[in-house]
Amino acid sequence: MKLSRGVEWGLHCAVLLAVTPDGPPVSRQKLAAEYDLPEAYLVKHLHSMVRSGILQSTSGPNGGFRLARPPADITALDVVEAVEGSAPPFTCQEIRRRGRGAAPPELCAEPCTVNSVMTAAHQAWRDSLRGVTVADLLERLPEGALARSRP
Amino acid sequence: MKLSRGVEWGLHCAVLLAVTPDGPPVSRQKLAAEYDLPEAYLVKHLHSMVRSGILQSTSGPNGGFRLARPPADITALDVVEAVEGSAPPFTCQEIRRRGRGAAPPELCAEPCTVNSVMTAAHQAWRDSLRGVTVADLLERLPEGALARSRP
DNA sequence: GCCATCGTACTCGGATATCTCTTGTCCGAGTTACGGCGG
DNA sequence: CCGCCGTAACTCGGACAAGAGATATCCGAGTACGATGGC
Structure with missing residues (x-):
């Protein structure tokens, strides 16, 4: 199990974009x-x-990225799932229905x-991330770090 | 982020091994x-x-695998981390110390x-898995499925 | 002075290469139960 | 009847190959700002 490095980014x-939420867009170079x-x-x-509605991007000169919503309305889960995708890390292959000990369909209601246990754990993980917003992180x-990030 | 399929297995x-904890070892073929x-x-x-101390294996004829501990002493987390490894899915690259906006060391105390947020989420995930034992799963x-698994 | 046009700076999106990790296979070596054989 | 030995069944561990996904890189196309020139 490994998360994409893009999550940290x-x-x-x-x-960084939350430092000046209403400023001009920040270019990809910067x-x-x-x-x-x-x-x-x-x-x-x-x-x-952007596709997930967290960021806005504007083209052309002076273009770049900015937040699409107030920092307090963006959770860490939003960012993580935008980058990583929202597919659960565990996908049940229903191996109980296969092989010699295959359970008949009536036992698989x-x-x-x-699967339930793994899904519950994933929910706990998501809940934890949902509890933190970008505004919290900024706070x-x-x-010193805050001052340095301003233009 | 993807978990190895071996976790489900x-x-x-x-x-399955917990159905008859004190029976003879079950062969890899079976x-x-x-x-x-x-x-x-x-x-x-x-x-x-086996290396994680969850299973025992015996060689030779009639050899195979059995549980090394009572089912109630084996948590889902034990199994998952034995198969998947216990390395956290998120590893901080400390990108805050790099590039133009690099934070000086005194700000990185x-x-x-x-990193804290991601680590907390991982702990929540682990706690959830730790709360379920193999005995719980068996219960x-x-x-019908239980009866079918017996020899 | 105002408006249309053009150039430039910048972003968007897809195609492509590389590398790592997962998934799966295979084979030689080691270990133990079982049965046969000799004392 | 008892102990020794060979065989067969089974596991152990590593080497190796194929595939998927992560990690980049690059390039053509699109978009908007600003300058330039004509009215």
Whole structure:
């Protein structure tokens, strides 16, 4: 199990954009240079966030990215699932219905217990991430770091 | 983010072995045939569980696998981390210290907030899995399925 | 002074290459139960 | 009847191959700002 590195990038960029939510868009060059990230690949992830309605992007000169919603309305889960996709990490293959010990359909009315446990864990994970917003992250930033991020 | 398919296999096999905890070892052939799984690859995962102290394996004729502990002492987390490894899915790259906006070391005394959030979520996931034992899974099995699994 | 046009700067989206991890297979080596054989 | 030995069944562990997904990179196309020129 491994999360895409883009998750870290997306979260940091979201916090950075939240510093000046109503300022001009930040260009992809600036965003990439800010953390020394591969520009083209970073943008791929940012586009996923645009498609998910977290970011807005404007074309042309002085274009770039900005938050599509107030920082308090964007949860960490929003960002993570935008970048990583919302497919659960565990997908039940229903192996109980296969092989020598295959359970007949009438015993499979209830969802597979193994699946239930893994799904519950995934929900706990999502709930934890849903409880934190980009505004919270911004607030927890050390004083100095905040000042440095402003233009 | 994707979990290895072996997690499902490991959990189902653990439940199957828990049906007769004190019976003779179950051969790898039987285990694989039970769910129609690739035998050699399934065994790879079962070995991981042996190394983690969840299963015991005995060589020679009539050899095979059995639980190393009572089912109530084996949590779903034990199985999942035995198969998948216990490395957290999110590893902080400390990108806040890189690039144009690199934070100086004195601002990095506190752990990265992004990292904290992701780590907390991972803990929530682990806690959820830790709350369920193999004995619980066995108990939730439908009546019929339990009877079918016995020799 | 105002408006249309053009160039430039920037982004968008897809195609492509590379690398790692998962999935799966295979084979030689080691281990143990069982049966046969000699004392 | 008892102990020894060979065989067969079974597992152990690593090497190896194929496929999927993550990690980038690059390029043509589209878009908007700003400058330039004509009215």
